Amino acid sequence: MASAQLSNYLRANRKRLDLTQDELAFLLGVEGAPKVCRYETFAREPSLRTLLAFEAVFQKTPSELFAGLYREIQMEVIARAKILSRRINAGKRQLHRARTSQALVRISTVQPKTGSNRP
């Protein structure tokens, strides 16, 4: 039996640094521990500023920290890339869109990250 990746791995990364939720909230510049708790329990998604602060604190990319969410978004983008690719190929100006077509093929054939969240 197997399960999907978790939405995020913030709690594990915070515990590895021996930080309390209050201390992490201070580093992130957010209101307090309850907000960090909501991020860790997948009840809330952070803003762009907070996301970049997470990267600065944990020295990991957002796609590593939010592996499950990243994977979900990546699958949505791949599906949209395929639709857009079909639309462009069906259009009259397809010869002038070679670079776009190549980019869409690259996006829709990318192998999703499946690595572990180890540092």
Add this chain to the structure above:
Amino acid sequence: MSKKTPKFSRSLAIAPSTRGFGYAILEGDTTLVDWGVKTVKADKNARTIAKVRQLVTKYEPTVIVIQDYAAKPCRRSDRIRALGAAIIALASECGLPIVLLSHQQIRKVFFGDGDGTKHEIAKILAARLPEELASRLPPKRKLWMSQDYRMDIFDAVGLAVALRMQRPKRMP
């Protein structure tokens, strides 16, 4: 390219004690996703089950692992044995497989045919997962000391790691 979501095996190990329980969630072979001790007071078994249910809901484990309290020479209290049965019932209710590991099976994983103490297992785990566990390793217990509460974490991680390294008794 496959459209399927990548699959991970995630185990939830529960190590009950007099104060509450230690827990560990191990993803894959070496990634500890969460670990810690939860304390419960009054109506301990019901509250422990409620907290275990929260962990199951949050982490969606693929398997639950606990110690086999029926195996000899296990000398756990009646309350802990009843709690073990309640965790088995919870796993069954959630449709999760549960694995029971005996005291000997856990020691065999870490020491082979030799023998070792609980503290030695904790030291092995702290060396294997230094970022997660080294700072939580309690000092060696003296005869006059009661067990450090942090040892519950190592008991739980030990169960999760032992599960990865061998094929134990599996309940339907």
